[in-house]
Amino acid sequence: MTINPAKKIGIVCSKSPDLTAELVQDWIEDLGCESVKVCALDYSNEMICLKKEFDNVSISKNSYSLHNYHSLWFRRIDDFRFDFDLVKKYSQETSYVLKRTLENDKVILDRIFLKKLNGIWKVSSPNQVKVNKLDVLESATKLGINTPDYLITNNKSDLYTFFLSKENGIITKDIDFPFMTFENNQGVMIYVNAIEEEIFDALPDFFPVSFFQERIEKKFEIRSFILYDKIYSMAIFSQSDIQTKEDFRRYNNLKPNRRVPYKLPDNMERQLKSLMKELNLDSGSIDLLVDRSGVIHFLEVNPVGQFGMVSHPCNYYLEKEIAKKLCYE
Helix, strand or coil, X not given: CCCCCCCEEEEEECCCCCHHHHHHHHHHHHCCCEEEEEECCCCCCCCEECCCCCCEEEECCEEEECCCCCEEEECCCCCCCCCHHHHCCCCHHHHHHHHHHHHHHHHHHHHHHHHHCCCEEEEXXXXXXXXXXXXXXXXXXXXXXXXXXXXXXXXXHXXXXXXXXXXXXXXXXXXXXXXXXXXXCEEEECCCEEECCCHHHHCCCEEEEEEEEECCCEEEEEEEEEECCEEEEEEEECCCCCCCCCCCCCCCCCCCCEEEEECCXXXXXXXXXXXHHHCCCCEEEEEEEEECCCCEEEEEEECCCXXXXXXXXXXXXXXXXXXXXXXXX
């Protein structure tokens, strides 16, 4: 494989600074290529100027060319962050409609911005950003990958029946990607939560459609990052800490979970590679659980998931691996 020093690599991300993107940039430049971090449109906090047939995007004091990239990496584009202070004077219903309208405007701007970029998407792409969690679970099951039983319902009766049928109980989490927003400059998100029997006394007969899943009594968790035909895995020993037992994202910064490199069984790696091919994904972060019997259970895949948390503790240097994919012929 060879490198042409004149190559220009485009990294599409939501904001600056972005530590992961900057680490990849360092490796790109170390490999002899030029890198440009092209920030997507954040019209809530930045000055933006777009004109008819635009070839450049002006964001604040920076101007980004949209053409002539040798290769592109779709790092990620964050969802629209809604400023509730703008709509306090309106009713709740009007505020909701206005929020949806502004979100749709952001989607339209993102699409034209990405369409204007001229280059080859080599690591992830705008078409690979969203996957349907239920489609993913169905595909994984068809490929023979263990997946926990789940129920989607809006009524207490079916939920209670499902609860009674599971020896280790059940959990609830988002149907889509994890919900996260900001209010009063504080992050607000939904974690994985166990459902206790006492909840049913206070639960109404009907509630918003929600996702429930069989709870796996875990030995440890695994986070794997897949880049084309290579899998980099890390074991996370989160089960012994009450704070991280159900969801390791409830990070215990005072006493972090132990994290070590891990090698998945060959058959499991083959199944995960087949799943990525089935989903038409070339990279992504996969969450797995190992139960007390040693059986591995697949939970989900995030095409633009964070990988620094796997790279650094395990010395995988994934930022370098991504840079090599972007630079090498």
